[in-house]
Amino acid sequence: MSELLISELLVENGKTRTSRRNFLKLSGLSGAALVLGFSSGPGTKKLLAVGNVAESFRLTPYIIIEKTGKITLMNPKPDMGQGTFQSVPSLIAEELELSLDSVTILQTGGEKEYGRQVSGGSSSVRGNYFALRKVGASAKEMLLTAASTTWNVPVGDCYAENGKIIHRPSGKSLGYHELVEIASKLDVPQDPKLKDPKDFKILGKNYPRPDVPLKSSGRAIYGMDMEVPGMVYASVEHNPVFGSKIISYDDSDAAKIKGVQKIVRIQRTLGKNKYDAVAVTADNYWAAHQGRLALKIKWDSAGLDQFNSKDYEQSLRDLAKTEGTVVHTDGDFDKSFADAPIKLEAFYETPIVSHSPMEPMNCLVQWTGPDTVEVWASVQGPDLIKGELSRTLGISRDNVTVHVLFSGGGFGRRLYPDFANEAAVISKAVNKPVKLIWTREDDTQLGPFRPLTFSAMKAGLSSDGKPMAFQHKVISPSMGATMQEKRDETGESSSMTEGISTQKYELPNMKNEYVFSEIPIPLSAWRSVTSSTVAFAHECFIDEMAVKAGKDPMAYRLETLLTKDSDTKKLLIKLKEVSNWEKPLPKGWGRGVAQYEFFAGLSGYVIEVSSRKGDGVKIEKIYSVIDLGTVVNPDMVALQIEGGVTMALSAATKNGITFKNGQTEQTNFHNNPIIRINEMPEVEVHILADGGPVIKGVGEPPIPPFAPALANAIFAATGHRIRRMPFDLNKV
Amino acid sequence: MSSINLMINNKSYTIDVDPQMPLLWALRDIIGLRGTKFGCGMSLCGACTIHFDGVAMRSCTLPVSAAAGAKNITTIEGISENIDHAVQKAWIELQVPQCGYCQSGQIMSAVSLLKSNPSPSDADIDSAMVGNLCRCGTYSRIRKAIHRAAELMS
Numbered sequence: 052m053s054e055l056l057i058s059e060l061l062v063e064n065g066k067t068r069t070s071r072r073n074f075l076k077l078s079g080l081s082g083a084a085l086v087l088g089f090s091s092g093p094g095t096k097k098l099l100a101v102g103n104v105a106e107s108f109r110l111t112p113y114i115i116i117e118k119t120g121k122i123t124l125m126n127p128k129p130d131m132g133q134g135t136f137q138s139v140p141s142l143i144a145e146e147l148e149l150s151l152d153s154v155t156i157l158q159t160g161g162e163k164e165y166g167r168q169v170s171g172g173s174s175s176v177r178g179n180y181f182a183l184r185k186v187g188a189s190a191k192e193m194l195l196t197a198a199s200t201t202w203n204v205p206v207g208d209c210y211a212e213n214g215k216i217i218h219r220p221s222g223k224s225l226g227y228h229e230l231v232e233i234a235s236k237l238d239v240p241q242d243p244k245l246k247d248p249k250d251f252k253i254l255g256k257n258y259p260r261p262d263v264p265l266k267s268s269g270r271a272i273y274g275m276d277m278e279v280p281g282m283v284y285a286s287v288e289h290n291p292v293f294g295s296k297i298i299s300y301d302d303s304d305a306a307k308i309k310g311v312q313k314i315v316r317i318q319r320t321l322g323k324n325k326y327d328a329v330a331v332t333a334d335n336y337w338a339a340h341q342g343r344l345a346l347k348i349k350w351d352s353a354g355l356d357q358f359n360s361k362d363y364e365q366s367l368r369d370l371a372k373t374e375g376t377v378v379h380t381d382g383d384f385d386k387s388f389a390d391a392p393i394k395l396e397a398f399y400e401t402p403i404v405s406h407s408p409m410e411p412m413n414c415l416v417q418w419t420g421p422d423t424v425e426v427w428a429s430v431q432g433p434d435l436i437k438g439e440l441s442r443t444l445g446i447s448r449d450n451v452t453v454h455v456l457f458s459g460g461g462f463g464r465r466l467y468p469d470f471a472n473e474a475a476v477i478s479k480a481v482n483k484p485v486k487l488i489w490t491r492e493d494d495t496q497l498g499p500f501r502p503l504t505f506s507a508m509k510a511g512l513s514s515d516g517k518p519m520a521f522q523h524k525v526i527s528p529s530m531g532a533t534m535q536e537k538r539d540e541t542g543e544s545s546s547m548t549e550g551i552s553t554q555k556y557e558l559p560n561m562k563n564e565y566v567f568s569e570i571p572i573p574l575s576a577w578r579s580v581t582s583s584t585v586a587f588a589h590e591c592f593i594d595e596m597a598v599k600a601g602k603d604p605m606a607y608r609l610e611t612l613l614t615k616d617s618d619t620k621k622l623l624i625k626l627k628e629v630s631n632w633e634k635p636l637p638k639g640w641g642r643g644v645a646q647y648e649f650f651a652g653l654s655g656y657v658i659e660v661s662s663r664k665g666d667g668v669k670i671e672k673i674y675s676v677i678d679l680g681t682v683v684n685p686d687m688v689a690l691q692i693e694g695g696v697t698m699a700l701s702a703a704t705k706n707g708i709t710f711k712n713g714q715t716e717q718t719n720f721h722n723n724p725i726i727r728i729n730e731m732p733e734v735e736v737h738i739l740a741d742g743g744p745v746i747k748g749v750g751e752p753p754i755p756p757f758a759p760a761l762a763n764a765i766f767a768a769t770g771h772r773i774r775r776m777p778f779d780l781n782k783v
Numbered sequence: 784m785s786s787i788n789l790m791i792n793n794k795s796y797t798i799d800v801d802p803q804m805p806l807l808w809a810l811r812d813i814i815g816l817r818g819t820k821f822g823c824g825m826s827l828c829g830a831c832t833i834h835f836d837g838v839a840m841r842s843c844t845l846p847v848s849a850a851a852g853a854k855n856i857t858t859i860e861g862i863s864e865n866i867d868h869a870v871q872k873a874w875i876e877l878q879v880p881q882c883g884y885c886q887s888g889q890i891m892s893a894v895s896l897l898k899s900n901p902s903p904s905d906a907d908i909d910s911a912m913v914g915n916l917c918r919c920g921t922y923s924r925i926r927k928a929i930h931r932a933a934e935l936m937s
Contacts, residue, residue: 132882266883267874269818269859276817335812409884459884491823697920720827729909731922
C-alpha cells in the first residue's frame with residue numbers, strides 16, 4: 052500500500068484553516084474509506100479502488116470518502132485566479148452528486164500519478180473534462196451498488212443526491228460515508244454512465260467559488276504568506292544587466308544590521324542561464340532587505356551593458372530584409388504576388404512586456420535531509436518544481452515535496468521555478484528554511500519577459516479585391532533559444548509563428564516565414580504566448596486588405612475570406628449580430644473587428660471608439676464572443692475575458708519594457724504602468740457553447756484579438772493606421 | 784531598536800523593531816497578520832492598504848513609529864469576524880476576486896470610501912479606488928460590488 056503526503060490547504064466545509072501536513076496512509080484506510088482515481092501503470096489507465104489493489108500499480112486518489120463523513124477532492128490544477136479551485140473539482144462533484152460546500156479541496160503536489168499538473172495552455176478544464184467526470188460517475192455507481200446490497204433492493208430503485216443514496220420507493224437513505232466499507236470492496240466500473248448535461252447542477256452554471264470568501268477576508272494563503280518554524284527571510288541582490296559577474300563584494304555593513312544572519316553568494320538559475328547574486332538572510336524581510344541595500348558589490352558588466360532597445364529594434368528591421376525559414380507554403384507566393392495588380396506591404400512592431408503579477412516572485416524552501424527538500428510556492432505546476440529542482444540540485448524528483456498555495460497571478464511567469472531553485476540554494480547554504488521574497492523592482496527587471504515580435508506583411512489582391520497572395524513573416528528572438536541549452540530551430544520557428552498559418556481565412560499562395568534573432572535577455576511564455584503579438588499584425592493587416600479592396604472589414608472577412616463554414620465564421624457572425632455591426636454609429640465613432648484562433652482556443656471582439664477631435668480616442672464599448680463548445684462556469688469565463696481585456700489593453704497602450712545600458716528602464720508601477728480602474732472599459736461577453744466534442748480554452752483566447760480590434764476601430768474612427776504597439780490612446 | 788506600541792484591530796501589541804520598519808512588514812512578519820499584502824513597496828499598487836484611525840493608508844511606506852500614533856489600525860482581518868461586512872457580502876455575491884491577491888487592499892479602500900461617501904458615483908469610485916491595482920482586471924466587478932455594498936448599507 053502506498054503512503055500519500057497531502058497538504059491541507061485552506062478550505063474545509065467553508066471554514067478556514069492554516070496549512071498543515073497530513074499523512075494519509077492508504078493501508079490504514081481500507082474498509083474505512085473509498086479511494087478512487089486512475090492508476091498509472093505502464094500503458095493502462097484503469098479506475099481503481101483501494102480494496103482492489105492486487106496489482107503493483109500505485110493508486111492516484113482524486114476522491115477520498117472517509118467513514119467519518121469527510122469527503123476530499125484532489126485538484127490537480129493550481130488556481131492563479133482562473134478559477135480551477137472550483138471548476139476542476141466540480142467535474143467530479145457534479146457526477147458524484149455532491150455540493151462543493153460539503154467537501155474539502157486539496158491541491159496535488161506534483162506526484163507523477165496525477166500526470167501533468169500545470170495550469171497553462173488554457174487546458175485545465177478542457178483537459179480534464181471527461182476523465183474527472185468519469186472518476187465521479189464511477190464512484191457514484193459503486194455507492195449505488197453498495198446501497199442496493201445493503202438494503203437488498205434493485206439498484207435501479209436507488210439514486211444519488213447531495214451526498215446520499217436514496218431508495219426511491221421507501222425514501223430511506225444512507226450517506227456515502229456509511230456505504231464506504233462495502234463500496235471499497237467492489238469492482239470499479241470502467242465506463243460509467245455520465246450525466247446528461249441537461250441534468251447538471253453545477254457545470255454550466257454560475258456556481259459560487261469556495262475560494263471567494265477566503266480571498267475577500269485576507270484568509271487565502273499565498274506562497275508569500277507561508278511560514279515554518281525556524282525560517283529566515285532572504286533578499287537577493289542581482290544585477291539587472293544580464294550576465295554580469297561578481298568581481299568581489301563587501302558585506303560588512305550589511306552584517307551589522309540588526310536581524311541580519313548569514314550572507315551568501317549564489318547563482319540564480321533560469322533555464323540554461325546562471326546569474327551571479329548575493330543573498331542576505333535575516334529574522335524578518337525588512338532586515339533582509341536593509342542588509343541587501345547595504346551590500347557593496349563590484350560587478351563586471353563589460354560589453355553586456357551595450358544592449359538597448361533602440362539598436363535592437365533597428366537590427367530586427369534590418370533582419371526583415373533577409374530570407375527566413377519558410378514555415379508554411381502553398382501555391383506560388385512569389386509569382387502570384389508579382390502578378391497581383393494590387394500590392395500591399397506593411398510592417399508591424401510589438402514590444403517586450405513583463406508579466407507583473409500582483410504577488411512578486413517568492414518561495415519557501417526547507418531541506419529535510421541531505422537530499423530531500425520541501426517547497427511551499429505560488430506556482431503554476433508542482434510537477435514543474437519537482438522537475439526543476441531535481442535537475443538543478445541533482446536530487447531525485449521523489450525527494451522534492453511541493454505544497455501548492457494560491458498564486459497571486461501567474462500569466463505564464465510562474466511556469467519558470469527559478470524562485471524555487473534560488474530559495475533552495477540559499478536554504479542549503481545557510482542550513483535553515485528560507486523564505487525568499489523578490490521586490491517589485493526585482494520582479495520587473497529580472498525577467499523572463501514576453502518576446503517582442505516584428506512582422507513584415509505582404510498581400511497581393513486582384514482588381515476586385517480578392518486575395519491572390521499572402522505573406523506573414525515574423526522577425527523575432529525565440530523564447531527557447533534564450534532558455535534551452537540546445538537551440539531547437541524547428542520548434543522555435545513553429546512557436547514564434549503561432550497561428551499565422553492556421554487561421555480559417557481562404558488565403559491562396561500563402562508563404563509564411565520566420566527570421567530568428569539572437570538576444571541576451573531571457574524570454575518566456577506570457578498569457579497567450581506568441582499569439583499575443585503576431586495576431587496584432589495579422590488581424591490589422593487583414594483589415595488593411597479589406598480597406599484596400601474597398602470593403603467593409605466584417606463583410607470582407609465573412610464574404611471574401613470565409614466562404615466555407617467554420618467555427619471562425621460562426622464566431623464572426625455572432626460578433627456581427629451582438630454588436631449591431633450594420634447600425635450606423637454617431638459621428639466621430641468607429642468600430643473594428645478582430646478574431647484569432649490558436650492552440651488555446653478561439654475568440655474575437657468588436658470594439659467601438661470615439662474620436663476626441665485630435666485629443667485621442669475613447670473606448671466606448673467592447674463586445675466579446677468566445678467559442679468554447681462547452682462551458683463549466685460562465686461567470687468565471689466573463690471574469691477571464693474582462694481580465695484578458697485589461698491585460699491586453701495594458702500591453703497595447705502602456706509603455707512596456709525597454710532596455711538601455713543592458714537593463715530595463717522600468718522598475719516599478721510608476722514607470723511600468725498597468726491599467727487602473729478609471730481606464731477600464733465595459734465588456735459585454737457572449738459565450739458560444741453549443742456542445743460538440745471539442746472544448747476550447749478560456750484563459751488565453753481573450754488576449755490576441757484585442758489589440759488589433761482596437762487598432763482597427765481607431766482606423767475606422769480617425770483614418771489613422773496604427774502599426775506599432777504600444778500606442779497612446781490620448782495621442783492617436 | 785525601539786519598543787513600539789501598536790493598536791491593531793483594537794488589540795495592543797508591543798514590538799521591538801527598527802522604528803523605520805514599514806507597518807506592512809511589522810504586521811506580516813512580527814505580529815503575524817498576513818492578510819495585508821506586499822505588491823510594490825512604493826505605495827503605487829494599494830495591496831498593503833490598512834485604515835489609520837478609519838482612513839485608508841498604504842502600510843508599505845508607513846514606518847511603525849508613525850503607526851504608533853494611531854488610536855487604532857484596522858487591517859483586513861479586523862473588518863469583520865465572520866466575513867460579513869456589507870462590502871465583503873457584496874464581494875461574495877458578485878464573485879469579485881480572481882487571484883485575490885489585491886483584494887484585501889481593494890476592500891480596505893472600498894470600506895473607507897463608503898464610510899465617508901455612502902452613495903458614491905462612478906467618478907467617486909474611480910477617485911477612491913484608482914490607487915488599487917488589479918492585474919487580473921476585476922475592476923468592473925469591484926465597481927459593481929461597491930454600488931451593491933452601498934445598497935446593502937443603506
